Amino acid sequence: MSYTFVEGGVCAAKGFSAGAVHAGIRKNRTKNDLALIVSKKSCAAAAIYTQNKVKGAPILVTQAHLKDGRARAFLCNSGNANTCNADGVDIANAMCGSAAAALKISPADVIVASTGVIGQPLPLAPITSAMPALAASLSETGSADAAEAIMTTDTKRKEVAVRFPLGGKTCTIGGIAKGSGMIHPNMATMLCFVTTDAAIAPALLQKALKCVADETFNMVSVDGDTSTNDMLSILANGEAGNAEIVSMDADYYHFAQGLMMVCRQIAKELAADGEGASKLLECTVTGAPDKETAKKVAKSVVCSSLFKAAMFGEDANWGRILCAIGYTDAEFEIDRVAVSLSSDAGSVHVCENGAGVSFSEEEAKAVLGEKEIRIEVDMGQGGESAIAWGCDLTYDYVKINGDYRT
Template sequence: MDIKYIDGGVTAPNGFLASGIHCGLKKSDLKKDLALIYSEVPAAAAGMYTKNKVKGAPIYITKEHLTNKKAQAIIINSGNANTCNGNDGLEKAKKMTTLQAKELNLKADDILVASTGVIGVPLNIDAIKNGIPLLTEKLSKDGFDDASSAIMTTDTFKKQLALEFYIGDKKITIGAMAKGSGMIEPNMGTMLSFITTDLSISPELLNEALQTIVKVTYNRVSVDGDTSTNDMVLMLANGLAENSTITEKDENYNAFVEALSSLNTIMAKNIAKDGEGATKLLECQIIGAANEQDAVVLGKSVINSSLVKTAMFGSDANWGRILCALGYTNIDFDPEKVDVSFESSAGSIDVCKAGSPLPFDEDKAKKILSQKEIIIKVNLYLGDSSAYVWGCDLSYEYVKINGDYRS
């Protein structure tokens, strides 16, 4: 399938506008903290959320508003997670939707809401109330960049992407923006992702497509093993591409899922790459597993290991830490069959064969592991299943960032 990546983020698809402003949730006037995504027509909508038992207030309100499987706008604030604030938090999350609905001449349940930032601090709803008129006024096709900036917390770069492909003679466009740098073990942060498309598809199949791609993209990222309280992925499909509505799992549906997976794999890798204090993107490839789920669990154990992560930060080919991380999972495998190798743009090197050391050039290994993107390849020789998961190294900067996060 021919996929073309384009500019535009969440406003690339037909009928979508966005904006981002500073309303006062963050101390610095230079940092945007309130974002809006708007579809000019009602859209089919779907969402996935954190598995943490402690959930941000916006998740409850968004779930409630999505019971009709439709939405037309998403309001997002950064600087405050609106989590662990009891009824006050729920009331303020709800108020964000009613205030925004009034400005857009919509119903409150047409608006979805998301928040990210510090947990356990009351949300300054007055700042949001005062900012919503300007936020709405600034909606435009060019607003995707400001919106992407406004959802960032400790992120070091904006994460946004768009693509187009064809279903018959109809051009379909998908756009996305995400944030996430720390507190990330998405089982579906804090990790937020917002996806827009002008595809016409039934709400039921939109939801199924989202569930399918999240499993192989966002749910395979881990920065630090902490599952956030506010993780959320939302998707709107407004139908303005004017394709024949997808109502069954045919070749058009499969093409959509393929394009959606392609875009969000890149988004997920960008989240891992931007892990707090990270200097390297790690990809752990588990091959030869008995089943895919085992491969995911084993891969995540490797990229979540503090010892593996620090070894990668130091460009140290300490492969014994990888076998150790595999071994403390509950997955059954034979350590005496495992092969391990490292790959990067500087080449590849085998370091372990059948669970035993191989002689290798330490200088070559150092050069390979000194690159910005590292592949850790593990072959279990158990079956035909495999999985790729993404993480990052662990640097001094991670402790610094999280030691003074509130300040």
């Protein structure tokens, strides 16, 4: 099976268009703050949401809209999370109604999302006033505009697309995402909108989305905080012309692999663009006694504030890795664990059988001087593996979050 990364983001798949405008939610008039992504026909739809008990009003509305497994559009504003507001659900419903009127579709076919400051009322008038211009901005080349409009503290837009054969047809899966802070493995860790022209039944679309998220977005951590508005959602319009996937056959697994490639790349980009981050950290655990242990160990390492700070300082303080592995809530033998640190500058072995080994501090410094650092943990007690992604902890993280509202 051949998979190829292509340009176009959420507009790479047939039948989708996207656009964005500055509605006035954000004070910065040079930044668009309202995005829309639309399919020209009805889609199978699925979504996964934050596990935070406090959920943004848009999530509650979207959950209601997706009960039938169908939708046709994504609508998202940045600058205000519409969370913990007494009128939040009414505002989210009104946003859907406004978009539906402009698109001549049902409000129930709109997936709505918001991101930004929590606990601030979201004014409706700027959104409804901007809706005609937003609908007019829709374009088959509008993915980048939508990707930029949903950004908050992100420093770069995230958009990825993959094309591959499926059932004798050519299918595409594309996505955009935002996420820089309040990111932790507790589903879904950010806002991510995915489109595909593959035909797949809603139940199987939901299953594939959950399985892929568990291996990608649920393996990312920036700061240990789980946001109130996290959502991963997907629309599948069937425009590719493949026979609808209705069982877990070969076509289902080929589709899931394409989705995995898109989500894995976005997950890495989210981690690399963590608030204040200067390095992407990738922890690969092998030789684990079971899959769950492998995942827990990998996440424990990338979530360690002490280790993240050491990576910022380019200090091969491997003891912090062993410490993080040691407090993982799982059963294994620590005295069989080996650890190496590597990057494009080389590799340095720092631990064997749970104890330190001699290594060159100069070589280690060179390895940790790169922008992408790989932490390789061999547990030596099984055949399971997992990968988690994170970033270093820098002074800028505190600066960004010390005055986030102002």
